[in-house]
Amino acid sequence: MNKYRCIFQMGLEYALEYRFDFLFSMISCIFPIIIQFFLWSAIYLQPGASIDNGYTYEQMILYTLTAGFVSKLVIGGFEYEINEDIKNGGLNKYLIRPVHYMRYYFFSFLGKKVPSAVILLSAVAITTGVAGIALKTAISPVHILFFLVSLVLALILNFCLMFCIAMYSFWVTDVSKLFGTISIVLVVLSGGVFPMDLFGNVVRTVSHILPFCYTTQFPTDILTGRLSQNAIVSGIAIQLLWIVLLVFIGSLLWKKGLKRFISAGG
Amino acid sequence: MNVKTYFSKLLHRFTRYFRLLFLFAKFSLMAQAEYRLNFFSGVTVECGYLLVKLSYVAVVTMAGVNIGGLSPDEIVIFIGTYILMTGIYMVVYPSFSSLSQKVREGSLDMLIVKPVSLQFMLSFQNIDFSMLIPNAAAGIILIVTGWYQAGLPVTLVSVSGFILFLLSGVFLTYSLFLLPHLLCFWLVSNRGIAEITAAVWDFNNMPQLIYGKWMQRLGTFILPVFIITNFPGLFLLDRLTPFLLFWGLAAPVLFFILCRLVFSRAVKHYTSAGG
Amino acid sequence: MIQVEHLTRNFEYYTKATGLKGSVKNLFHREKLIKEAVKDVSFCVEKGEIIGLLGPNGAGKTTTLKMLSGILFPSSGSARVDGFIPWERKDEFKRKFSIVMGQKNQLWWDLPACDSFYLNKCIFDISDGEYRRTISELSELLDVKDLLNVQVRRLSLGERMKMEILAALIHRPEILFLDEPTIGLDLISQQKIREFLRSYREEHHTTIILTSHYMKDIEELCPRTVIINHGQVVYDGGLLEMNRVMGDKKRLTIKTSAPIDPSCLAPFGTVCSLNGCQATLEIARNNLTQVSSRLLSLLPVEDFTVTDIPIEESVALFYQNR
Structure with a gap:
């Protein structure tokens, strides 16, 4: 386990090195929140309006304040490195070392997340705290606890998801540009912009089966207090289920891809 | 010099610059064709961002209520204008964003010695059409749909006024969004500023009417980003006072002058890199 | 043709202590230092003359050329190039001269060189006939006729430099500044470029200032040499007479x-x-x-x-x- 702690630390140091880049990207996170705050206020607060989309005004504002930060936190970033490894043969250096490739990236991913997690979680704490006072809605400690648990699972789930997508590099050499598109689409599908539940029954049902919502919308919904205890527990169960499934798919793709990589001569 | 020769000279200058613009566009396209994969991935990434913008359209139409005094159909016109403008802005964006690199590496040197306006060359040397295509298509479809659904009149005045404010928005975009990039002449890294500017652009994803009064004033008079995508729609809906009509056309001129002034200052400040 | 008097250029720069502490300190107080890249340089070049500018790295050769072509403003001193003050950057002046820098390129990397030439034709407003004549004459002389339609990135370094020189000569400048035109080239390419410059100058009587690391360039092309060191002129005269001095x-x-x-x-x-x-x-x-x-x-x-x-x-x- 010691070597993975080392990898974790390396990731952490790397992230600290680039902290200013991260701070700037935080800004691009705050602006959509402002826009959406005004949008929802305009929709909900006009005289005589009764909005029936499953969210109260307070829940929607809490969602808006939290979802952007959560999606920023769980987002990948390592898929580019994996693509580089496979494309330029940098993979070989992992193959000759006694490390497990997927685990290597997992711990490095977690390490890199630490500084952003500290900043983003404090941002979430401040915004929801202030909003809670302003909107007079208290967030129960149980919900906060569940939120944190599901957030950790969401982080792992998104890692597995992106790892599977990154495995695609074995079959198509230059997909790095596609990753940009994929990650934007994933932010939308996971509810990082608006909750998927807003877009009709069909979208809702489908999105509750697919893994994407469980990376952003699900943890955020827990915090808004919208979900019942049962829904939370079953949601966490689905998260775990998807993680197991994706780890399985990921290692399968890894094995198949590696065979291809080696037969192609590295 | 008499008036006639003056005008013929002016005309010659105009055609020359126009020809150069055409050449820059052609060469950029030819250079991009060398990297077709990059071109197509530019299109797909932009489609991803388009999806985000369209999700706002979906939210507004699903809510089905008037927002800031605008019906969902009318809001669709505003969002369509925003998407179209984004596409147009993205045409010159590569030139803007590569400016700091050109300053840092000193490749400006070879441009300064050319007998053509330096600002002109820097603004239009790298033109990219890949991001225009999806945005222009989606934007125009949204504008036309919204216009039709809202039952707005199609008259010479409404259409030409709408287009006039679109054009004034294009000019304002140029001046307003080149300004922050000019800071690279003074700062070592202006990445943060560029990123903030890009984020400010996205405020236009929604009509300005949803924002608070002070924000609207700020975005109309001090940092007039709202003019760019709101005024065509506001004109169409007859929501512009005579003063705002005037300001909507004067602001691009004012900011262009400001942009020219800052640019000439910036170039004086230029210390060529590399020995 | 070119008069340079007491030309001086200072660069300001700041020291920065390393580490985060240094960065923070830097926010509030920066120590300003001044480097004199060019100090009180004076010389004259006659019409049609070719002179070599010689000096070690960082001596101020390139900075001098940049001031003479209007890229940089001087800190003090004056210069006239064909009656113009270079840093006024008049279009009329820009049509009179050309600069080639060995470490910077003006050609479009992904396009054939002839496209960049055509762009220059439009920029300098040259008639079609004159443009065709120039291209055919110079491409013959430089031996690059077959390469005009090859993308610049596929050319060798030597071929690229020839194209850069050709691009700089499309508007037939009366004055030519060459900053390290042979840098990094193999001996044969260097020789070819020297031969080209010699025959081109004999025919067109262009005034040329040439800087180079390679003594051979200067020895073969320039009867007169100005040596600059630490921003100052330390010698002005023929290379052969240097020994006597x-x-x-x-x-x-x-x-x-x-x-x-x-x-x-x-x-x-x-x-x-x-x-x-x-x-x-x-x-x-x-x-x-x-x-x-x-x-x-x-x-x-x-x-x-x-x-x-x-x-x-x-x-x-x-x-x-x-």
Whole structure:
């Protein structure tokens, strides 16, 4: 386990090195929140309006304040490195070392997340705290606890998801540009912009089966207090289920891809 | 010099610059064709961002209520204008964003010695059409749909006024969004500023009417980003006072002058890199 | 044609302590330092003359050329190029000259060179006929006729440099600034570019200022050389006369049958090297006959040669001296 702690630390140091880049990207996170705050206020607060989309005004504002930060936190970033490894043969250096490739990236991913997690979680704490006072809605400690648990699972789930997508590099050499598109689409599908539940029954049902919502919308919904205890527990169960499934798919793709990589001569 | 020769000279200058613009566009396209994969991935990434913008359209139409005094159909016109403008802005964006690199590496040197306006060359040397295509298509479809659904009149005045404010928005975009990039002449890294500017652009994803009064004033008079995508729609809906009509056309001129002034200052400040 | 008087250029820069602490300190207080890249440089170039600008790295050659082409403003001093003040950046002036920098390129990387030439044709507003004539003449002379339609990125370094030079000459400038045009090129390419410059100048009588690291470029092309070191002019004149300025010395190499005793050489002149049976001495030209006859009688000399001090070494002496 010691070597993975080392990898974790390396990731952490790397992230600290680039902290200013991260701070700037935080800004691009705050602006959509402002826009959406005004949008929802305009929709909900006009005289005589009764909005029936499953969210109260307070829940929607809490969602808006939290979802952007959560999606920023769980987002990948390592898929580019994996693509580089496979494309330029940098993979070989992992193959000759006694490390497990997927685990290597997992711990490095977690390490890199630490500084952003500290900043983003404090941002979430401040915004929801202030909003809670302003909107007079208290967030129960149980919900906060569940939120944190599901957030950790969401982080792992998104890692597995992106790892599977990154495995695609074995079959198509230059997909790095596609990753940009994929990650934007994933932010939308996971509810990082608006909750998927807003877009009709069909979208809702489908999105509750697919893994994407469980990376952003699900943890955020827990915090808004919208979900019942049962829904939370079953949601966490689905998260775990998807993680197991994706780890399985990921290692399968890894094995198949590696065979291809080696037969192609590295 | 008499008036006639003056005008013929002016005309010659105009055609020359126009020809150069055409050449820059052609060469950029030819250079991009060398990297077709990059071109197509530019299109797909932009489609991803388009999806985000369209999700706002979906939210507004699903809510089905008037927002800031605008019906969902009318809001669709505003969002369509925003998407179209984004596409147009993205045409010159590569030139803007590569400016700091050109300053840092000193490749400006070879441009300064050319007998053509330096600002002109820097603004239009790298033109990219890949991001225009999806945005222009989606934007125009949204504008036309919204216009039709809202039952707005199609008259010479409404259409030409709408287009006039679109054009004034294009000019304002140029001046307003080149300004922050000019800071690279003074700062070592202006990445943060560029990123903030890009984020400010996205405020236009929604009509300005949803924002608070002070924000609207700020975005109309001090940092007039709202003019760019709101005024065509506001004109169409007859929501512009005579003063705002005037300001909507004067602001691009004012900011262009400001942009020219800052640019000439910036170039004086230029210390060529590399020995 | 070109008059440069007391031209000076300072660059400001800041020191920064390393680490986060340094960065924070930097926010509030920065120590400003001034580097004088060019100090009080004066020289004149006649119409049609070609001069070489010589100096070690960072001596201020490129900075001088940049000021003469209007890319940089000077801190003080004045310069006139064909009657124009370069840093006013008048379009009329820009049509008169051209600059080629070995480390910067104006050609479009992904396109054939002829496209960039055509762009320059439009920028400089040249008629179709004149443009065609220029291209055919120069591409012939540079031997790149078959490469005009090849993408620049596929060209070799030497071919690319030829194209850069061609692009710079499309508007037939009266004045040409060449900053290290042969840098990084192999010997044959260097030779080709030198030959081109010589024949082009003979035909068009272009005024040229050339900077180079390679002595050979200057030796072959420039009858007159201005040497700059630490931003200052330290020599202005012919390369061949340089030796005379440096004290007019000759170099004497002897080979003897028995090892030489160092002490017996010392009275004759400066001992440059002594290696067993072989020694090299530097002596004043007017002492040559006297010294050599005495050496021949004193030592068992087997071989005896007299040479001039190589130009490289004289120049290097200039670099060290000030």
